[in-house]
Amino acid sequence: MWTDRDQNVIYVTQWFDKKLTVYDRKTGALIRNVSVGEAPAHVMTLTDTDRLHITNNGDTRTDSVMELSPLAAQVLRRMDIGRDNAHAHWMSHDGKTMVTPNVLSGDTTQYNFKTNSIDAILPVSGHFSHPLATGMMPDASKYYVANLLDSTITVVDMKLHTVIKHINLIEHYDPLSGAISGPVGALPIQTPVSPDGKNMVTANTLTGTITIVDTRPNLATTDEVVAMLPCDPGCHGVQYGAKKGGGYYAYVTSKFSN
Structure with missing residues (x-):
């Protein structure tokens, strides 16, 4: 789910259908359904124009991202990101760049809205790593890609368009003995960075753990897993919300819990 700039509506993708749904945030009333493509996965808006962008995970064509006008009043175009099966994308603060994880090709696209072209397509792990x-x-300055099936997170420099690190979330797990010697996370899914740029929270659906990565630059712990917390079975979604008095909470949803 996502909201518009004025927080008047809620956008919801219908994963098992082909539609984006728009609701009134205050009343819950349905405003409209819009056909967008196969298995729409995630929706976000541009900070400068408030246009919507929806990734169609089920589209087997390279123009697998849909662009809609504000409030989803009109489908504007299909965007070619060079790959099909895009999933949980992210937008830059300045409205310039969108990054997508391309599930079936093991890579990520950096799309430039100012030039309407692809800046880079980079492999993030193995071909079957399932970047999600x-x-x-x-x-x-950089972004992170959660690779579901090999339980890693790839760190990408956005200016140089290069992979600068792979974070192994199961480094401290011994598959033979089952022993755990530090923070672990298997099958990572959503992995947002805090609005102040200090940390990243990742929901790991197999291990039922939440891992915390230090994202502050130029430290001994930069891009290292520094903590692990428990979560309910099937933890999947993560989003930050402002905390009264300053700072942020991270909210984690779990698929198999109420």
Whole structure:
């Protein structure tokens, strides 16, 4: 789900259908359904224009991202990101860049809205690593790609368009003995960075754990897993919300719990 700039509506993708749904945030009333493509996965808006962008995970064509006008009043275009089966994308603070994890090709696309072209397509892990979600630093200096099937997170420099690190979330797990010697996370899904750029929270659906990565630059712990917390079975979604008095809470949803 996502909201518009004025927080008047809620956008919801219908994963098992072909539609985007728009609701009135205050009343819950249905405003409209819009056909967008096969298995729409995620929706976000541009900070400068409030246009919507929806990734169609089920589209087997390279123009697998849909662009809609504000409030989803009109489908504007299909966007070619060079790959099909895009999933949980992220937008930069300045409205310039969108990054997508491309599930079936093991790579990620950086799309430039100012030039309407692809800046880079980079492999993030093995071909079958299933990159599923992204998170971005608030200054758009780097972004992170969660690779579901090999339980890693790839760190990408956005200016140089290069992979700078792979974070192994199961480094401290011994598959033979089952021993755990530090924070672990298997099958990572959503992985947003905090609005202040200090940390990244990842929901790991297999291990039922939440891992915390230090995203602050130029530290010994930069892009290292520094903590692990428990979550209910099937933890999947993560989003930050402002905390009264300053700072942020991270809210984590679980598929198999109420």
